[in-house]
Amino acid sequence: xxxxGSSKNRGEVRIHESLDELSTDLADYIxxxxxxSVKERGFFxxxxxxxxxxxxxxxxxxAPYSKTVDWSKWYIFWADERxxxxxxxxxxxxxxxxxxxxxxxxxxxxxxxINDSLTAEEAANEYEFVIRQLVRTRVVNVSEVSDCPKxxxxxxxxxxxxxxxxxxxxxxxxxxxxxxxxxxxxxxKPPPExxxxxxxxxxxxxxxxVVVTGGGKAEASQLAIGDVGPECPVLPARMIEPSVGKLVWxxxxxxxxxx
Ligand SMILES: O=C1O[C@H](COP(=O)(O)O)[C@@H](O)[C@H](O)[C@H]1O
Numbered sequence: 001x002x003x004x005g006s007s008k009n010r011g012e013v014r015i016h017e018s019l020d021e022l023s024t025d026l027a028d029y030i031x032x033x034x035x036x037s038v039k040e041r042g043f044f045x046x047x048x049x050x051x052x053x054x055x056x057x058x059x060x061x062x063a064p065y066s067k068t069v070d071w072s073k074w075y076i077f078w079a080d081e082r083x084x085x086x087x088x089x090x091x092x093x094x095x096x097x098x099x100x101x102x103x104x105x106x107x108x109x110x111x112x113x114i115n116d117s118l119t120a121e122e123a124a125n126e127y128e129f130v131i132r133q134l135v136r137t138r139v140v141n142v143s144e145v146s147d148c149p150k151x152x153x154x155x156x157x158x159x160x161x162x163x164x165x166x167x168x169x170x171x172x173x174x175x176x177x178x179x180x181x182x183x184x185x186x187x188x189k190p191p192p193e194x195x196x197x198x199x200x201x202x203x204x205x206x207x208x209x210v211v212v213t214g215g216g217k218a219e220a221s222q223l224a225i226g227d228v229g230p231e232c233p234v235l236p237a238r239m240i241e242p243s244v245g246k247l248v249w250x251x252x253x254x255x256x257x258x259x
Contacts, residue, residue, distance in 0.1 A: 007259075010225045010238075011208075011247030015256040019056065019213060022252055026211065027059035029248065030153065031069050033207055037152040038073045044152050045140045047077040047197065049165060050092030051157040053211045054099050056250075061103040075110045075139055076101065077131070079154050079202065080165035083120040083183070083193035086113065090191050114195055120183035124195040128181040141206070145243050148180060148204035154197070156210045159189065162220040162235025164210065166196035169235060174199060199239055206245045210237060215254040222258040225249060 002025055003015040016022035030046070037044040048054070059065070082090045093113040101111065112130055114123045131149055134140045141150040156164045167174055168188055176182045176198040183195045202208060212221055222228070224237035240247060251259075 007225050008227065009241070011242075011249060013225060013249045013251065013256075013259070015251050015253060015259075017253055019252060022211070022213065022250055023056050023059045026056055026209070026250055027065060029209065029250075030057070030060060030155075031065050033153050034069055034074065037206075038070050041138070041141060041152075042073065043075055043139050044070075044073050045075045045077065045134075045149075047079040047151050047154040047205075048092070048096050048100075049079050049155055049157045050082070050095055051159075052213060053155055053157045054095050056211055056213070057100055057155075061100065066104075071105045072107060074104075074106050075112065075134070076106060077112050077140075077151065078114070079156060080167075080194055080196040081114045081123075081127075082166075082191045083114070083123055083195065084116065084191055086116045091116075120185055120193040120195060124179070124181045124183035127195060128179065131180060143204040143243075146200055146204050148201050150245075151201075151205045153207045153209065154202055154205040156202070156208065156237075156240070158210055158212045158217060158220060158224065158237045160216045160220055161188070162224055162233075162237045163189070164237045164240060165202065166194040167199065167236040167239075169233065174236060174239065176200075202240060203242050204245070205242055207248070208240055208242050208245060209248045209250060210240060211250045212255040213252040215257060217255045218258040221249075221251060221255045226259050 034044045143150040
């Protein structure tokens with residue numbers, strides 16, 4: 001049974017006793033948001049991350065979701081991507097394709113990944129252009145309070161250093177206010193070249209979920225969600241503050257052990 005709570009201005013916090021329980025809750029949450037978005041707008045625009053979150057979404061591939069979710073209305077994006085070939089072991093696209101997308105009846109033309117033949121800067125610019133076209137046709141909604149896209153759901157993981165998407169602590173990409181998608185060539189976690197949604201885009205989403213598991217992330221979880229003093233470092237994960245959207249944290253007991 002998950003413990004639910006809220007942390008001052010840090011959204012809803014769901015703490016799970018096991019990874020199985022977390023996966024079940026995460027699949028239910030995503031399916032409910034999909035149903036609500038399709039009913040309201042006719043589309044479900046979801047941005048994925050790489051890393052551990054993909055295997056934690058595994059329950060979506062089975063019953064009842066294979067029958068109850070309207071997969072034809074899903075449009076897939078990435079909150080961040082490593083600038084490597086699509087068949088490279090480091091590719092977030094490959095990870096999602098191998099373990100999730102290939103098992104779901106998603107329309108291939110609804111899957112929007114980066115162009116892997118470009119430089120990081122070109123790939124970021126082109127990806128932003130693609131998103132702009134889809135905002136124009138309202139496949140991706142637009143924010144009422146910024147000129148940013150309003151994704152129905154952005155799913156994020158968090159590294160032990162508190163990074164989310166490819167927004168790393170003390171990196172200048174955190175300051176980007178104008179671009180929707182930016183690029184970095186100096187990621188402290190390999191591979192070095194990446195593209196990433198910027199904070200304004202993440203904070204304009206209708207829903208943001210951050211999924212964090214394992215004791216190695218307990219300290220960062222405390223700094224990202226807990227009551228901390230002004231002397232504590234402000235991690236990128238703490239900068240996730242949707243302006244009108246809803247923020248939900250999915251933690252296991254170990255990641256939540258210092259909250
Ligand atoms: O490099 C990345 O790391 C984060 C966190 O990954 P995790 O395996 O620790 O959950 C991930 O969310 C991001 O998409 C990825 O590019």
